[in-house]
Amino acid sequence: EAQVTQNPRYLITVTGKKLTVTCSQNMNHEYMSWYRQDPGLGLRQIYYSMNVEVTDKGDVPEGYKVSRKEKRNFPLILESPSPNQTSLYFCASSPSDRTRFSGNTIYFGEGSWLTVV
Amino acid sequence: AQKITQTQPGMFVQEKEAVTLDCTYDTSDPSYGLFWYKQPSSGEMIFLIYQGSYDQQNATEGRYSLNFQKARKSANLVISASQLGDSAMYFCAMREGFYGGSQGNLIFGKGTKLSVKP
Numbered sequence: 015e016a017q018v019t020q021n022p023r024y025l026i027t028v029t030g031k032k033l034t035v036t037c038s039q040n041m042n043h044e045y046m047s048w049y050r051q052d053p054g055l056g057l058r059q060i061y062y063s064m065n066v067e068v069t070d071k072g073d074v075p076e077g078y079k080v081s082r083k084e085k086r087n088f089p090l091i092l093e094s095p096s097p098n099q100t101s102l103y104f105c106a107s108s109p110s111d112r113t114r115f116s117g118n119t120i121y122f123g124e125g126s127w128l129t130v131v
Numbered sequence: 132a133q134k135i136t137q138t139q140p141g142m143f144v145q146e147k148e149a150v151t152l153d154c155t156y157d158t159s160d161p162s163y164g165l166f167w168y169k170q171p172s173s174g175e176m177i178f179l180i181y182q183g184s185y186d187q188q189n190a191t192e193g194r195y196s197l198n199f200q201k202a203r204k205s206a207n208l209v210i211s212a213s214q215l216g217d218s219a220m221y222f223c224a225m226r227e228g229f230y231g232g233s234q235g236n237l238i239f240g241k242g243t244k245l246s247v248k249p
Contacts, residue, residue, distance in 0.1 A: 045235065047236065047237070049239075054140075054241060055241060056135075056137075056222060056239040056240055056241040056242050057222065057224075057239040058239075059236055059237075059238075062236055072236065102174060104176065106237070108235075110235065118178045118181060120166070120178070120226075120237060122175070122176040124174070124175050125174045125175060125176075127174070
């Protein structure tokens with residue numbers, strides 16, 4: 015079954031304690047992305063990756079790091095989490111072939127609810 | 132400037148009636164795709180419907196249809212015969228990227244919370 019898997023799904027952590035949210039996809043997609051969702055703001059892109067070792071900042075990258083060492087994995091790293099990073103996080107993947115941008119070709123993980131106290 | 136605008140933070144609709152959720156977009160890319168997603172209270176993003184910029188006909192998927200008015204840059208979602216299970220957040224999104232410098236990122240609006248009344 016085609017899927018994007020995020021872990022953990024739920025986490026409460028303390029300010030300053032480094033954490034990693036993992037994201038893995040089994041569809042051999044080149045493109046992967048992280049979003050955060052906050053009330054009244056919709057989903058905003060944090061980082062994205064067009065392929066292995068190719069990452070770039072989205073709209074709200076401050077306080078986050080990513081890496082793309084393997085095609086299937088795209089972890090989101092919070093080196094020193096702060097309360098303003100409390101949010102719902104989504105990982106997404108899709109083919110990067112632009113002729114395949116149409117239709118339901120973007121797969122989302124189930125979301126990770128992160129609370130920083 | 133916002134690329135995706137959803138002007139209705141919240142909407143109410145009576146069960147079995149139709150409802151239209153508004154979405155306007157802004158792009159100079161001639162090739163783009165428009166998406167609608169549903170997010171129930173459990174949080175997952177559920178794909179509803181897609182419209183390509185070159186599609187001649189408005190997209191339909193079951194009770195969902197997309198009223199695509201290209202000249203007005205409008206892509207409203209119409210839900211017919213609303214059900215209680217339709218109560219959720221709804222997001223409009225756009226993906227540019229066939230031409231130009233866009234990386235094909237998905238850009239979201241701020242969402243509309245739909246409540247279906249029995």
